[in-house]
Amino acid sequence: MKKHYVLFVCTLTILYSCVPSKTIIRNENKKVPEQYNDKVIDTSLNVAVIKWTDFFKDSNLEALINTALTNNQELNIMLQHMNIAKNEIQAKKGEYLPTVNIYAGAEVEKVGEYTRNGAVEKNLNINEGEAFPEPLKNFTAGLSASWEIDVWKKLRNGKKAAVLEYLASVEGIQFMKTQLISEIASTYYELIALDNQLIIIEQNLDIQKNALRMVKLQKEAARTTQLAVRRFEAEVLKNQSNKYEVQQKITENENLINFLVGRYPQNVIRNSTNFITKVIDSIDTGVPSQLLANRPDIRRAELELSASKLNVKVAKANFYPTIGIKANIGLEAFNTKFLKNTPESLLYSLVGDVVSPLINRNAIKAEYKNANSRQLQAVFEYEKTILTAYMEVANQLSNKQNLQKSFNLKEKQVETLKEAITLSIQLFKSARAEYTEVLLTQREALDSKLEIIETKRDQLLTNVKLYQSLGGGWH
Template identity: 65%
Template sequence: MNRITNRIKTYVVLSVLTSLLYACVPSKIIREENKTTPHTFHNKSIDSTNTATIQWKEFFADPNLISLIDNALANNQELNIILQQIDIAKNEIKIRKGEYLPFVNAYAGVETEKASKYTRNGAVEEQLNIHEDEKFPDPLNNFSAGISASWEIDIWKKLRNGKKAAVFEYLSSIEGKNFMVTNLVSEIANSYYELMALDNQLTIIEQSLQLQKEAQKMIRLQKEAARATQLAVSRFDAEVLKNKSSLYLIKQKIIETENKLNFLTGSYPKHIERNSDNFINIAFDTIYTGVPSQLLVNRPDIRKAEYELSAAKLNTKIARSNFYPSLDIKAGVGLSAFKPKYLTSAPESLVYSLAGDIVGPLINRNAIKAEYNTATNKQLQAIFEYEKTILNAYIEVENELSNIQNLKESFKLKEQQVNALSESIDLSIRLFKSARAEYTEVLLTQREALDAKIEIVETKRDQLLAAIKMYQALGGGWN
């Protein structure tokens, strides 16, 4: 009865000491993340229809572009690197899960020990007999085999929180892959339409060169008839040489853009299949933005930041639990004897052990405090990163909404400009032939028409890229 009473008193004293010791565990109040977004985008009505839910194979109608994206998703090296990172994160979950389960090991061993006769063990062995007329072995061998186990009891959920944090990091890596897919789809589409725009610019310059060569021939005939000067001939010659030079620059850009697409698809340089003839008439269906709160669900980078924040919160809890004592249980059972033949003589050769340890930091806890402070700082970083990602997503959509509208108006005006200048080319040539216009007017009209045609191609390209950017900004392209 006295023994039981003494044990109860001991447990009470230990509990009180532990409570007093860990009552001063630091705890920082960290604000919650702000998930609020505006109810709608600027000058947009509230409508939940969202283009981001459309799969990229439906968003892009060009079969050549779809084939390029398919190849990239299978062969892009950077994407494959990220897929390996996902597998690494999955393995980390298994590692963390194994940490809070018991560790069980099987062992077998043999050892030899020679004790001095002038030590306690040696003197005892000298006097002992195992059986009649059989002395204690000298040197003493020991053969053993058995099972040992160790288990850290997860009182404060430190190990389970570690496993949950690993799960969030795994989910974050998946969203990182999805964000990579979104960027990859967007980059391939951008480069593809850039390539088509370059093809059209090349065609425009070649057509312009034909007109300029005809004008150049006409100026030479005028000079022979003494109706024009060498200055006019030289000016037209210079203009033709200038545009021929531009041809080579565009051809180089075409090669580089093709090779960029080849790199993104994981292949060596080859021709990229495309049909650029109808480039100026390509159009996407109307893009529906939905409501800003849908960005939290559709954008992989926002979900990635959210999972990273959840992992950071758990890491803070893990760092705080380091202030509390840990409980370790160790146990073992097996057979041990100085000769192998005695190993089967149970229960005489049976050995077992059971021990439990409570260990906690008492003095010099500065390192643990520093780890806890670091964890809270990282949690705050994750909060700011999450809020920044949401804000950036909203602003990207707003920018592209404005960009699409302004490019639409700009394209209409450039169409009118091109039509007007195209008519002016024929008119300027007829006026020059009838000596009612100077050669400089012909030259400037052709130059302005060429610049206007190239600009309208660039504007069309920018319209297509803005639509792709909007699709990406809304969170489309990864599903």
């Protein structure tokens, strides 16, 4: 018995020494700069903790987002992935618990006389009336159990990894919510901006048509040429064409919103008034380290990294022996009336075994190497996610500041060109300016009005993207 024990220990030692090992030379880096763009910021305030219902104060937009969070197909697909991950936890948990089955069976068998079993039955000294029934029936009923003893924690680590992957899928849902809310809000503001551009084009068309009538009168009075009339007509036609282009963009943005909220194309209710005067809210960014707690994609990457570390341990445990126990207890007889006769019909067994891969372990080695590579992938993905998050916030902060300066200048430009239109027409009537100056001034005025609408739109979109980049929108 002592020799068998020594042999068993030696065998385990040899198998353990054959297990490959690989050191991960790179660890995840959680360090981020202390401030955004080296600016001192109040760390106690962070817009990311504000609920999206409090951040977006437009009731029409809020209704669209609520509908999307219920009906969006892609979000619902992700919810099913989350449920699959949750079920995987239950499956992994069951792997390291004993498996108990109940069974019952019946069979009938007729062996040939010129076989070993047949010859034995014929040559037994059996008294008359006590011969084997032919054909021989057999009835069984009982319980069977098996259990893999999780000595190396392979099954428990697999279950922990499944839990982490489920939690990562939950964070993935939250991240998708932030993206969905951001996309709906951005498209909504884009739609409102297009409405205002359409209004500006229509107003400008009225101005240009009045200017065209004026030029025609000047032509009749021989104070200008047909060329001027044609140039003004061409300008009117150009802006009429632009009007239809904007209308097409409005249709496309409405359809995109309808798609995101999971419904067929229809009119999107919105309030497009007072767009230019809409106040741009200030954003409290906090400090970069808060991204680690507020951004769902960073938390998901961190959970996936932890799961990958456990999966390496699981893959390594495949090199170790598997220790299992099997037990069986039941009743067996060739006639059902004998099943109740115990202990004669009682059967039981208890088996313990140790199984370990010995030769041709290439598949296990390959899986172990893959698990290590996936862990490194997870490290790089985690680092990339943090870097991307910081870059997104820094870009939007810079964009927010520059857009505000640009908007202030464009406001002055619009006011200046409004006065220039009136002045150019007066000068043209008094023959102190060419018709080309009137055309150029009207064109510049239209462009400036469209540009300031685009700048206001970009300011609203930047606020939305900054809110999302800081980790807001999933509460």
